[in-house]
Amino acid sequence: MIIDTYDDSVLEDAFGIDMSDIEGLGTGAGWGRVRPGHASDSHQHDETEMFVIVAGEGEFVVDGRRHPARPGTVALFEPFESHVLENTGATDVVFLTQYWRDPDRALRSAADTGRKSFGDRPVFVFSTPPTPNGDLHLGHLSGPYLGADAYTRFQRMNGARVWHLTGSDDFQSYVTAAARAEDRTPAETAAHYSAEIAETLRLMDIPLDQYTVTDTAPGYRDGLREFFSKLVSSGSVAPTPGDSLFDPETGQYLYEVDVKGGCPGCGHGTSGNICEECGEPNTVADLTDPVTSRSAATPRRGTATRFSLPLHEFKDAVADHHRLGRTPARLRELADRIFAKARLDIPVSHPSSWGVGPAEPAGEGQVIWVWPEMSHGFLHGVEALGAGLGESWRAGEPEQDWKIVHFFGYDNSFYHGVLYPVLYKLAFPDWTPDIDYHVNEFYLLEGSKFSTSRRHAIWGKEILNPDTVDAVRYFLSSTRPEGERTDFRRAAYETALRDTLVGTWQTWLNDLGVRVAKTYDGVAPDAGTWTPEQSAFLARLGGRLTALTASLGPEGFSLREAAAELTGLVEDTVRFSRREAALLAGRADWHSELRTATALELAAAKLLAHGAAPLMPRFAARLTDALGLPEPTAWPRTVELLAPGTPVNLADAVFFKLPEDAAAEPAPLPWFSEVVREILTLAPDEDLTGRTLSALGTTSLSAVTLQYKILEHLDVDVTMEELLGDLDVPALAALLAERAERAAPEGDRS
DSSP states (O other): OOOOOOOGGGOEEETTEEEEEOOSSSSEEEEEEEOTTOBOOOBOOSSEEEEEEEESOEEEEETTEEEEEOTTOEEEEOTTOOEEEEEOSSSOEEEEEEEEOOHHHHHHHHHOHHHHOOTTOEEEEEEOOOOSSSOOBHHHIIIIIHHHHHHHHHHHHTTOEEEEEEEEOTTOHHHHHHHHHHTSOHHHHHHHHHHHHHHHHHHTTOOOSEEEETTTOTTHHHHHHHHHHHHHHTTSSEEEEEEEEEOTTTOOBOOGGGEEEEOTTTOOEEESSBOTTTOOBOOSTTOEEEEETTTOOOOEEEEEEEEEEEGGGGHHHHHHHHTTSOOOHHHHHHHHHHHTSSOOEEEOEEEOSSSOOOSSGGGTTEEEOHHHHHHHHHHHHHHHHHHHHTOOOOTTSOOTTOEEEEEEEGGGHHIIIIIHHHHHHHHOTTOOOEEEEEEEOOEEETTEEOBTTTTBSOBHHHHOSTTTHHHHHHHHHHTOOSSSOEEEOHHHHHHIIIIIIIIIIIHHHHHHHHHHHHHHTTBOOOOOOOOHHHHHHHHHHHHHHHHHHHHHSTTTOOHHHHHHHHHHHHHHHHHHHHHHHHHHTTOGGGHHHHHHHHHHHHHHHHHHHHHHTTTOHHHHHHHHHHTTOOOOOSOOSSOOOOOTTOBOOOTTOOOOOOOHHHHTSOTHHHHHHHHHHHHTTOOTTOOOTTOBTTTTTOOHHHHHHHHHHHHHHHOOOOOHHHHTSSOBHHHHHHHHHHHHHHHSOGGGOO
């Protein structure tokens, strides 16, 4: 027998509250106490944990949702559920806890999409507002904008109440620099590029639920001043004299775009206030060897009084905030570096004529710094969105059930992940913001950074049109800079378009359509007898669905992984199709198994259409239409066969187009080369020029498979002697093109 009683004299600090252990129960166990006005730290772990409330009144906060906790309440927390016990009463909350490891339960919980769902909570997905000093290039699009769009589409397919918001960050100092260069006012420059940005997002198939133009949005300036006044009223933001830099000729106060120097943290060259390389802020005056951007002169040092925030005082508050939502290790590491400094006073206003001035008299001649301003801008966007939806959301009264998801580049990490949580704590002490962070690194262009100011970029409007947008979205997804810098190379993009999207995806889908048209009169057959290989392939499709779902979910979101899963799905199916074709070709007694093979390929096509919808919405819509299905609006929970009798129109469907110069190549060459590589298990980049099939190791069996594929795809006969003769692969492709041209009806020739 084991008897243990609550004893507050042996309690010790743990998880932000008071705890003691109970020994001998066979599981982890303990007593706990939460004092009035206090709460346990938010945390999650792989154990299953049970709480029994013994005394006091409070609330459980589980993944952002609140539940009453009073004597007699039993709460069981699944593995990985974040949970907090908050005392809302006047006496101690006393509880008993037990916790234990169950590996199977933990694995199920880790993969449980229901646990990760947002329920009825409103979810606001923000892309960092772009600076309207230029249009958007592929570096911009690959990061916050494509990421947030795919995230929003996936969550909507899973029933979430989710909206995508951004806008133009009009009051950036970089706008004034562009205005000088283009001989326009800052307002004219911001308005011009804001419109260009909105159009580029439209061309990228990124619809927005709220686009805030900060210079002209009704009520924005007044709301921003009210927000800033709350910061001042907190007592932590106050006018403070500090070291500053000034232009030696004009006396202009220098910050951000107007000054350059060495980062005091990493030594890398940087502009004022933030280092894009290491992510750390600077106070401008602490730059090494600073020079003015306009004249390269050495600035004059002096003193300026600005509203300032002693950020170093909020280390624990930021750490607590990072425990609440999805905070990548990269962001936590940055916070650790920043708070390792003994002191860090961050100016939140600057002397300038472009921006919104504080309401306080001490702010005369200054503007609220645009980066702190952005924290209010997000809340303003929620209020503006709500006005259009009939919701009573208020920027000045953020609600506890709001779920906020931020997508941004690493160079903005300090503002989003460190500064804004502190500002929200000061402005809204009773609000605990629940925020997930998704960070991307720099996307390079041919080995160097994309740059708006240097015009080293591929602009969205250069490459985007209805025929290219799916290919661009696919390639940017597959090369997105997640956790590391990646590179856009035009040759790699063209190869992916030619060999993957056209040469593999479209070729397979067209070929499948031809076979369905010839063998089943253009409608989906019902499955017949199943072979072990076919049931194994169904299971493999299920595995792809599980992995794809995880890669688009809120915890493991990765467009690179999602694109890889879609590519793997097609490659799996192409291999399956070729194996089945070789085994079933010409065998009349295997017609039942052939029906199953075809039904499985159509199931794979259906899964591809639904799975590609967040990444490639136009392609998904075209593919479902060719499969006789409505546009995908719900995420698949399982792999389903296409209903027997459904019309299939894949044979002539065009999902991707090659540029005109590439299309001039003999049409069968990309397809034939890909088929040869697949059947002979050659490397994807294997050069086939000047090489015969015999020299590549083609056997009689693989030659028969080639004959069958050529007949099915091109309706062209080719002899075994021709395949295994002296013609190299390009010459064989030209032969096939010639025979296909002769066999085509007159109206089909081009």
